[in-house]
Amino acid sequence: MKAFADLYSRLDATTSSNAKLAALRDYFLLASPADAAWAVYFLAGGRPRQLVPTKLLRELTLTVASLPEWLFEESYHSVGDLAETMALLLPESAHTSEEGLATWIENKLLPLRGLAPDVLTLQLTPLLQQLDQRSKLVCIKLITGSFRVGVSKLLVTRALSAVAEIDAKRIAQRLVGYTDLSARPTAEHYLRLIAPLNEEGDERSEGQPYPFFLAHPLQLPTDEFETAIGSPQDWLVEWKWDGIRAQLVKRDGQLWVWSRGEELVTDRFPELNVLAEALPDGTVIDGELVVWKHAPAPDVEVDPEKIKDQIADQPAPQRTQGQVQPFALLQQRIGRKTLTAKILENLPVVILAYDLLEWQGEDWREQPQSARRAQLEKVVLTCDRPQLQLSPLVTGNSWQDLDRQREASRSLGVEGFMLKRKDAQYGIGRTKDVGVWWKWKIEPYTADAVLIYAQTGHGRRASLYTDYTFAVWDSAQGNPDRKLVPFAKAYSGLTDAEMREVDAIIRKTTVEKFGPVRSVKPTLVFELGFEGISLSGRHKSGIAVRFPRMLRWRQDKPVAEADTLQTLQALLPQVSRPEPKEEAALP
Amino acid sequence: MELVVARPEGLYCPPGDFYIDPWRQVERAVITHGHGDHARTGHSHYLAAAAGEGILRKRLGEDINLLTLEYGEVINHHGVKLSLHPAGHVLGSAQVRLEYKGEVWVASGDYKVEPDGTCAPFESVRCHTFITESTFGLPIYKWQPQGEIFADINQWWQSNADNNRASVLFCYSFGKAQRLLSGLNPHIGPILVHGAVEPLNKVYREAGVNLPATQYVSEMQDKSQIGKSIVLAPPSAQGTHWIKRFGDYSDAFASGWMQLRGTRRRRGVDRGFIMSDHADWPGLQTAIQATGAERVFVTHGQVHPMVRWLCEQGLDAQGFVTEYGEEAAEAETDLSPESSESSQMTETALPPEAGLPPETEGSEQMNIAKATV
Ligand SMILES: [Zn+2]
Ligand SMILES: [Zn+2]
Numbered sequence: 017m018k019a020f021a022d023l024y025s026r027l028d029a030t031t032s033s034n035a036k037l038a039a040l041r042d043y044f045l046l047a048s049p050a051d052a053a054w055a056v057y058f059l060a061g062g063r064p065r066q067l068v069p070t071k072l073l074r075e076l077t078l079t080v081a082s083l084p085e086w087l088f089e090e091s092y093h094s095v096g097d098l099a100e101t102m103a104l105l106l107p108e109s110a111h112t113s114e115e116g117l118a119t120w121i122e123n124k125l126l127p128l129r130g131l132a133p134d135v136l137t138l139q140l141t142p143l144l145q146q147l148d149q150r151s152k153l154v155c156i157k158l159i160t161g162s163f164r165v166g167v168s169k170l171l172v173t174r175a176l177s178a179v180a181e182i183d184a185k186r187i188a189q190r191l192v193g194y195t196d197l198s199a200r201p202t203a204e205h206y207l208r209l210i211a212p213l214n215e216e217g218d219e220r221s222e223g224q225p226y227p228f229f230l231a232h233p234l235q236l237p238t239d240e241f242e243t244a245i246g247s248p249q250d251w252l253v254e255w256k257w258d259g260i261r262a263q264l265v266k267r268d269g270q271l272w273v274w275s276r277g278e279e280l281v282t283d284r285f286p287e288l289n290v291l292a293e294a295l296p297d298g299t300v301i302d303g304e305l306v307v308w309k310h311a312p313a314p315d316v317e318v319d320p321e322k323i324k325d326q327i328a329d330q331p332a333p334q335r336t337q338g339q340v341q342p343f344a345l346l347q348q349r350i351g352r353k354t355l356t357a358k359i360l361e362n363l364p365v366v367i368l369a370y371d372l373l374e375w376q377g378e379d380w381r382e383q384p385q386s387a388r389r390a391q392l393e394k395v396v397l398t399c400d401r402p403q404l405q406l407s408p409l410v411t412g413n414s415w416q417d418l419d420r421q422r423e424a425s426r427s428l429g430v431e432g433f434m435l436k437r438k439d440a441q442y443g444i445g446r447t448k449d450v451g452v453w454w455k456w457k458i459e460p461y462t463a464d465a466v467l468i469y470a471q472t473g474h475g476r477r478a479s480l481y482t483d484y485t486f487a488v489w490d491s492a493q494g495n496p497d498r499k500l501v502p503f504a505k506a507y508s509g510l511t512d513a514e515m516r517e518v519d520a521i522i523r524k525t526t527v528e529k530f531g532p533v534r535s536v537k538p539t540l541v542f543e544l545g546f547e548g549i550s551l552s553g554r555h556k557s558g559i560a561v562r563f564p565r566m567l568r569w570r571q572d573k574p575v576a577e578a579d580t581l582q583t584l585q586a587l588l589p590q591v592s593r594p595e596p597k598e599e600a601a602l603p
Numbered sequence: 604m605e606l607v608v609a610r611p612e613g614l615y616c617p618p619g620d621f622y623i624d625p626w627r628q629v630e631r632a633v634i635t636h637g638h639g640d641h642a643r644t645g646h647s648h649y650l651a652a653a654a655g656e657g658i659l660r661k662r663l664g665e666d667i668n669l670l671t672l673e674y675g676e677v678i679n680h681h682g683v684k685l686s687l688h689p690a691g692h693v694l695g696s697a698q699v700r701l702e703y704k705g706e707v708w709v710a711s712g713d714y715k716v717e718p719d720g721t722c723a724p725f726e727s728v729r730c731h732t733f734i735t736e737s738t739f740g741l742p743i744y745k746w747q748p749q750g751e752i753f754a755d756i757n758q759w760w761q762s763n764a765d766n767n768r769a770s771v772l773f774c775y776s777f778g779k780a781q782r783l784l785s786g787l788n789p790h791i792g793p794i795l796v797h798g799a800v801e802p803l804n805k806v807y808r809e810a811g812v813n814l815p816a817t818q819y820v821s822e823m824q825d826k827s828q829i830g831k832s833i834v835l836a837p838p839s840a841q842g843t844h845w846i847k848r849f850g851d852y853s854d855a856f857a858s859g860w861m862q863l864r865g866t867r868r869r870r871g872v873d874r875g876f877i878m879s880d881h882a883d884w885p886g887l888q889t890a891i892q893a894t895g896a897e898r899v900f901v902t903h904g905q906v907h908p909m910v911r912w913l914c915e916q917g918l919d920a921q922g923f924v925t926e927y928g929e930e931a932a933e934a935e936t937d938l939s940p941e942s943s944e945s946s947q948m949t950e951t952a953l954p955p956e957a958g959l960p961p962e963t964e965g966s967e968q969m970n971i972a973k974a975t976v
Contacts, residue, residue: 104743
């Protein structure tokens with residue numbers, strides 16, 4: 017545990033990738049495979065569900081440190097990180113535990129899950145006493161599910177690649193799915209990660225997917241496209257779906273569905289199971305999971321050849337068999353612990369296929385995009401199940417022409433276009449060396465909103481007020497009783513200098529403090545950008561926005577001229593909401 | 604009778620008609636120590652501890668009208684018996700003891716309870732009313748013994764030296780720098796100092812404090828030794844042209860604020876050493892208790908939590924509004940010589956911040972990796 021805590025502090029203390037890489041390497045060289053297995057799991061973003069409720073830890077801290085609750089809150093306010101606050105407040109103890117990370121996790125921490133509060137307190141107190149302050153911090157972060165450290169998966173991959181002396185791309189492939197919740201990392205898993213290269217077959221055992229190839233934003237005026245990336249003739253153009261990126265892996269008679277977060281999500285999409293029979297073994301498809309509104313059953317049998325014509329015809333999304341539904345509906349489904357028959361009926365999911373990574377057991381990633389696409393079209397056609405649809409292509413004579421077509425994005429419920437070079441291979445992650453995918457997104461929605469609450473940031477921003485809650489007016493100017501209703505939280509988009517300036521204003525205009533949160537006199541207006549907007553029973557304003565961020569500080573705009581709820585409501589997509597009310601309310 | 608009240612000019616003693624560490628120009632000022640937020644220019648008469656004379660003259664001007672007292676020496680001013688007692692904060696730092704008609708008040712200035720060898724150790728003074736600072740007045744602040752911190756610092760220096768990498772240690776030039784020097788192991792390599800630090804080293808040495816030999820980088824004969832050296836520089840040197848000559852150095856910052864990961868990371872240095880010349884939370888509590896005071900006034904730092912906490916402990920506590928290093932100040936108060944002319948009340952000493960990119964945690968509405976291709 018101590019070695020892992022030391023690694024955590026080394027990683028946490030530096031912003032230099034090289035220093036982080038060195039720290040990781042040092043750790044992996046010395047750690048036992050069992051400890052390293054868990055370390056990879058946590059560093060690559062794996063997070064077991066919360067083992068100990070935060071509330072209980074808070075109470076334990078108060079009792080052990082004999083502090084009043086308000087002083088805990090004051091401390092938390094200064095620190096900005098709950099686990100760190102608790103680690104600092106708990107009495108210092110000498111580090112007496114020699115056990116490594118794996119023993120701690122498996123024998124000491126995982127068994128805490130689900131214990132009754134009094135038993136839990138009794139067991140946890142002596143455990144924490146065996147740890148020095150750094151290890152306490154890490155331990156608390158692990159058991160509250162808040163462990164995060166600034167290393168990318170790529171960096172972990174590079175460190176393992178150095179330790180194993182194997183190409184990083186190969187490690188990346190082995191690492192896919194490693195953090196999946198259903199498997200507990202073992203020494204064996206780790207040894208497999210760093211095992212010497214063997215024959216090809218090993219690498220595709222079981223339902224192992226491929227690392228996802230990721231797109232880069234294309235931020236250029238349309239008339240510069242031609243010079244920058246050439247003619248549209250060289251590119252496959254598709255709609256950029258607003259769903260969940262996923263890989264369908266069909267091998268050995270079994271189907272696996274992996275999300276882009278490399279989480280195995282097969283169980284969450286039982287309707288896709290029909291594809292297990294319909295797709296041949298050795299097939300891996302890359303695509304997007306979306307909630308789909310199936311078209312009413314056609315009167316006549318659909319002639320496959322006709323569909324093929326349609327494909328050749330590059331149909332727009334609305335001309336395929338049905339229509340994509342807003343992401344908010346997909347999210348409702350994801351939020352469910354159990355999928356009732358009703359949900360499956362109301363919110364059916366399909367996969368819109370856009371790439372073929374493996375066919376007949378062969379890795380197709382080095383084939384050109386156009387060849388993969390051609391084969392994919394055949395595969396989808398032959399499969400012939402409504403759960404597997406082709407993500408249609410869009411064509412245009414020029415980039416300007418495509419730009420005009422792109423304007424339909426919002427009404428089609430998509431985010432713009434994806435551009436994939438016809439001769440490109442399927443790369444790994446954000447690489448650009450064997451081909452590029454561009455995302456050509458539509459402008460975000462915007463609204464001018466008023467800052468009404470502020471909270472200190474976390475980690476490096478712990479002593480600045482950087483997390484804000486924004487509100488809009490509930491009615492138009494002129495109504496003397498109108499109020500500001502909160503609708504979004506945002507914490508990114510400002511420069512350091514602006515952030516400090518805003519922080520100073522927040523401190524000066526504070527109305528009330530509650531713990532780490534301050535309410536402020538409404539004086540600050542920001543233009544917020546967001547990617548999606550939907551109705552929400554959970555928010556007072558009745559709407560929820562997705563990926564809100566600050567686009568700019570409207571110092572020129574008086575608070576009275578901020579936007580109203582009506583302006584936001586006008587942005588809502590015009591779709592029916594199939595969800596019955598009582599189910600829509602999430603805790 | 605109130606022996607000290609808060610006035611717009613600073614803390615004022617009505618029967619004695621003088622101020623303690625005033626922030627506006629006054630006739631008579633008792634100065635607890637030479638840090639910029641306590642010792643300001645422009646007063647007509649100064650009174651301070653003899654041990655701090657060199658510092659005050661260095662920072663406020665050789666010609667200030669300064670009367671000094673030995674620690675414990677008593678003078679009588681308008682019937683107020685005044686004496687100064689070591690505060691253990693920096694060289695010459697003092698607590699001010701006031702006695703009038705049987706009533707005893709002590710104003711602490713800034714203080715630290717752990718002795719450090721570069722200044723007279725903190726001395727507890729019994730009183731009826733104690734005016735305490737509260738810079739680190741939250742239970743999250745608990746310092747390691749300084750021996751352990753020095754061991755960490757020397758180890759960091761040694762491992763950099765082994766890799767032929769200079770170690771740049773940022774610290775405040777008055778007080779912290781000298782304390783650090785006193786704990787460095789000169790056998791590891793040369794000790795280099797910034798131009799803001801050396802004049803204060805001189806004052807310390809003249810006051811009889813034993814510090815290892817230091818030099819300017821410009822005086823260094825054998826430049827190949829840079830990779831073995833440690834460099835003490837004020838935080839303001841971070842990112843300057845001067846610092847670039849040390850090449851691919853490793854850097855660290857020594858301050859009590861390094862206790863928090865957030866501030867540590869915002870500094871953008873490789874290491875944070877938690878070393879403060881202020882009392883930590885347990886230090887504040889023991890110091891306050893040891894005075895036997897029933898009434899406590901709390902000044903700069905965590906005034907509200909400290910007042911509330913002390914009240915809950917059964918003391919009569921309240922806050923004093925002062926203009927000493929304020930809540931938002933990220934740094935321990937200090938004015939290095941190069942900025943002592945500035946008229947600023949306090950110096951936050953925050954250098955231009957290292958890049959602070961927004962963190963990329965999922966927003967609250969999103970908890971599953973979105974389909975970002
Ligand atoms: Zn001071
Ligand atoms: Zn001070």
